[in-house]
Amino acid sequence: MKTAYIAQYRDSLLQDVVPFWMKHSIDREWGGFLTCLDRDGDVYDTDKFIWLQCREVWCFSMLYNQVEPKAEWLDAAVQGAEFLRKCGRDEAGNWYFSLTREGKPLIQPYNIFSDCFATMAFGQLFKATGNQDYADIAVATFRNILARQDNPKGLYTKAVPGTRPLISFALPMILCNLVLEIEHLLEVELVERVIDEGIHAVMDVFYQPEHGLILENVNPDGSFSDSFEGRTVNPGHGLEAMWFVMDLAARRGDDALIRRATDLTLSILEYGWDQEHGGIFYFLDISGHPPLQLEWDQKLWWVHVETLVSLLKGYLHTGDKRCMDWFEKVHAYTFAHFPDPGHGEWFGYLNRQGEPLLSLKGGKWKGCFHIPRALYQCWKTLEAIVEKEEAGKVAQLS
Amino acid sequence: MKTAYIAQYRDSLLQDVVPFWMKHSIDREWGGFLTCLDRDGDVYDTDKFIWLQCREVWCFSMLYNQVEPKAEWLDAAVQGAEFLRKCGRDEAGNWYFSLTREGKPLIQPYNIFSDCFATMAFGQLFKATGNQDYADIAVATFRNILARQDNPKGLYTKAVPGTRPLISFALPMILCNLVLEIEHLLEVELVERVIDEGIHAVMDVFYQPEHGLILENVNPDGSFSDSFEGRTVNPGHGLEAMWFVMDLAARRGDDALIRRATDLTLSILEYGWDQEHGGIFYFLDISGHPPLQLEWDQKLWWVHVETLVSLLKGYLHTGDKRCMDWFEKVHAYTFAHFPDPGHGEWFGYLNRQGEPLLSLKGGKWKGCFHIPRALYQCWKTLEAIVEKEEAGKVAQLS
Numbered sequence: 001m002k003t004a005y006i007a008q009y010r011d012s013l014l015q016d017v018v019p020f021w022m023k024h025s026i027d028r029e030w031g032g033f034l035t036c037l038d039r040d041g042d043v044y045d046t047d048k049f050i051w052l053q054c055r056e057v058w059c060f061s062m063l064y065n066q067v068e069p070k071a072e073w074l075d076a077a078v079q080g081a082e083f084l085r086k087c088g089r090d091e092a093g094n095w096y097f098s099l100t101r102e103g104k105p106l107i108q109p110y111n112i113f114s115d116c117f118a119t120m121a122f123g124q125l126f127k128a129t130g131n132q133d134y135a136d137i138a139v140a141t142f143r144n145i146l147a148r149q150d151n152p153k154g155l156y157t158k159a160v161p162g163t164r165p166l167i168s169f170a171l172p173m174i175l176c177n178l179v180l181e182i183e184h185l186l187e188v189e190l191v192e193r194v195i196d197e198g199i200h201a202v203m204d205v206f207y208q209p210e211h212g213l214i215l216e217n218v219n220p221d222g223s224f225s226d227s228f229e230g231r232t233v234n235p236g237h238g239l240e241a242m243w244f245v246m247d248l249a250a251r252r253g254d255d256a257l258i259r260r261a262t263d264l265t266l267s268i269l270e271y272g273w274d275q276e277h278g279g280i281f282y283f284l285d286i287s288g289h290p291p292l293q294l295e296w297d298q299k300l301w302w303v304h305v306e307t308l309v310s311l312l313k314g315y316l317h318t319g320d321k322r323c324m325d326w327f328e329k330v331h332a333y334t335f336a337h338f339p340d341p342g343h344g345e346w347f348g349y350l351n352r353q354g355e356p357l358l359s360l361k362g363g364k365w366k367g368c369f370h371i372p373r374a375l376y377q378c379w380k381t382l383e384a385i386v387e388k389e390e391a392g393k394v395a396q397l398s
Numbered sequence: 399m400k401t402a403y404i405a406q407y408r409d410s411l412l413q414d415v416v417p418f419w420m421k422h423s424i425d426r427e428w429g430g431f432l433t434c435l436d437r438d439g440d441v442y443d444t445d446k447f448i449w450l451q452c453r454e455v456w457c458f459s460m461l462y463n464q465v466e467p468k469a470e471w472l473d474a475a476v477q478g479a480e481f482l483r484k485c486g487r488d489e490a491g492n493w494y495f496s497l498t499r500e501g502k503p504l505i506q507p508y509n510i511f512s513d514c515f516a517t518m519a520f521g522q523l524f525k526a527t528g529n530q531d532y533a534d535i536a537v538a539t540f541r542n543i544l545a546r547q548d549n550p551k552g553l554y555t556k557a558v559p560g561t562r563p564l565i566s567f568a569l570p571m572i573l574c575n576l577v578l579e580i581e582h583l584l585e586v587e588l589v590e591r592v593i594d595e596g597i598h599a600v601m602d603v604f605y606q607p608e609h610g611l612i613l614e615n616v617n618p619d620g621s622f623s624d625s626f627e628g629r630t631v632n633p634g635h636g637l638e639a640m641w642f643v644m645d646l647a648a649r650r651g652d653d654a655l656i657r658r659a660t661d662l663t664l665s666i667l668e669y670g671w672d673q674e675h676g677g678i679f680y681f682l683d684i685s686g687h688p689p690l691q692l693e694w695d696q697k698l699w700w701v702h703v704e705t706l707v708s709l710l711k712g713y714l715h716t717g718d719k720r721c722m723d724w725f726e727k728v729h730a731y732t733f734a735h736f737p738d739p740g741h742g743e744w745f746g747y748l749n750r751q752g753e754p755l756l757s758l759k760g761g762k763w764k765g766c767f768h769i770p771r772a773l774y775q776c777w778k779t780l781e782a783i784v785e786k787e788e789a790g791k792v793a794q795l796s
Binding site: 047108156160227291295351363364 | 443
């Protein structure tokens with residue numbers, strides 16, 4: 001059974017998803033990537049969103065570093081990085097949100113996640129190339145994120161200062177992953193401090209013990225804000241964060257933290273699962289009120305694949321059978337609904353009933369990132385599970 | 399048939415929708431309105447969104463002015479206006495986007511439509527009260543809108559200047575309606591200039607003759623921008639704008655303009671109608687590409703009721719039988735899906751299949767505005783149609 005899963009994840013990654021992006025998304029005229037691809041891979045829009053440009057550089061670099069040193073993967077990553085190096089930042093070194101196809105800035109650097117994904121991209125590409133320029137960009141961008149982290153939107157903040165000073169989950173969550181991505185470029189003390197702060201934020205501040213859930217926004221002291229923002233639960237965010245935390249916990253040998261992250265994975269998933277149609281909701285209101293997001297009941301690709309990673313890592317580390325049961329259920333839903341065998345790659349957006357809501361394979365927010373990263377992570381985690389089981393090391397809970 | 403419609407619209411307005419808001423939404427503790435109401439009318443959030451505060455002041459003032467001078471309607475409007483006068487603006491006279499229940503500013507004045515709805519509210523309330531303070535607020539706010547109209551988002555603009563300087567349909571469209579709302583407070587030359595500019599923007603700049611559609615964003619010269627923003631069609635926006643234009647055209651006795659607005663109503667509706675499930679889509683891409691908005695296929699209350707108004711006004715002025723055929727079809731869909739007879743008032747958000755997506759009766763964007771305004775407009779327009787038909791004056795096209 002698990003060996004069949006290994007083949008399925010590996011083959012989906014290497015025979016379907018990666019070739020689709022290699023074939024359709026490289027902009028051989030202007031450099032960088034064309035990410036707005038229709039069902040067949042044809043380009044329907046040429047704007048370049050920094051999130052997706054950076055994530056695709058990261059993805060091809062990671063494949064080169066982790067799977068196989070293929071020249072075509074490295075070439076794809078390097079040409080994307082050169083486009084970004086030339087056009088991606090304002091004079092202060094902040095990353096724009098989007099560019100035109102030719103690289104002219106379109107949308108200002110209001111969004112700090114552009115900088116997060118730039119750090120990942122250049123950190124991973126440095127590993128592949130040894131080019132110190134890439135390391136320098138990664139480190140400078142990372143330090144800029146830390147400097148901006150208490151006011152990430154800067155000038156573009158619409159909240160009146162002081163009235164309801166909420167803090168948001170997304171940045172501390174991403175930092176938990178980002179710090180390991182560029183650990184090789186940072187001093188040890190900084191790495192340990194960012195890890196401590198990240199784990200504290202995710203597992204203490206945003207985690208709500210009475211619900212077994214993570215909130216998207218809380219008061220600065222971690223308490224509940226009874227407002228639209230404060231009531232918002234994004235199950236996919238919490239589920240993705242759990243494998244980031246498990247990776248940090250595994251690095252430190254902290255079994256208790258792995259146990260907590262595994263339990264939290266299961267409780268978020270039980271809460272977020274659509275009992276009627278299957279799949280995981282996109283947004284919910286923790287008090288059961290109507291969520292603000294009209295897309296709340298949709299089923300998104302990244303939510304499902306990130307959940308698969310957390311379930312497998314939870315199983316690998318704890319042997320908790322509930323992880324494997326849920327993995328089989330989420331795997332079945334995911335592979336029955338998201339891949340598009342006739343045309344290649346995966347749909348990104350399904351309606352509540354599980355039918356494709358949009359035919360795109362890539363757009364403003366979906367690019368070459370969550371699916372290949374998760375397929376790789378699942379493949380390798382399944383291999384580790386099999387290895388451990390063969391060595392008789394997985395504790396079988398029931 | 400038409401007299402049955404008259405009764406249905408009048409009774410829905412006066413026996414269902416208006417009483418629901420009168421009963422549940424007045425904040426007797428802090429003033430203003432509580433607009434986040436669940437299916438039964440219970441308050442689930444207390445934030446005060448300036449759009450909806452102003453629109454409710456406008457609505458009760460309009461009912462007082464147009465339907466019946468009921469003291470309870472005027473009292474509701476005045477207490478809302480007093481809350482807004484006290485708490486709604488920053489020091490420069492710009493209207494905030496939202497306030498806490500007590501009236502502390504929450505979200506900055508980044509959104510010029512707050513100012514538009516404030517102008518409507520205070521202009522209409524001045525008609526009811528003769529209180530010069532209300533007239534002064536309406537006029538000062540209107541002049542501030544005109545001063546800000548070329549850069550409505552001001553500091554909060556995320557677009558890099560110069561790269562893709564699109565102009566947006568929403569403000570010129572609203573001005574077509576707003577200018578008649580406060581005509582009694584403005585000098586004649588200004589009224590005529592705003593009307594000329596509004597009609598030109600809607601019917602020349604944003605209208606795309608080759609498609610028979612209106613775009614949400616175009617280049618400053620009115621040409622097509624092949625970008626996500628440039629390809630966006632919001633059928634409801636165009637359909638709503640058509641009755642604003644018909645009102646302006648009727649005021650000027652411009653039959654050719656009424657004819658154009660009627661034809662455009664029909665062509666937008668034919669384009670926006672969901673052939674599979676019925677109802678009007680929320681967003682479409684004019685080139686047939688995937689729209690950016692994940693809520694693109696949802697059916698929204700305001701889109702449907704504004705369409706009913708345009709169809710009836712088109713029929714009243716032109717006698718075009720296609721308007722009445724389409725009115726019957728959209729009426730049947732609307733009354734079969736949006737009203738919630740057991741609990742009162744109407745659902746706002748349906749999924750593509752026509753089932754309620756959210757159970758709310760009011761929220762951040764849905765308040766006491768589109769439904770009562772459209773019910774009133776349809777009721778009165780149906781009466782005018784009957785009167786004209788009885789006088790044998792409606793040209794019967796076939």
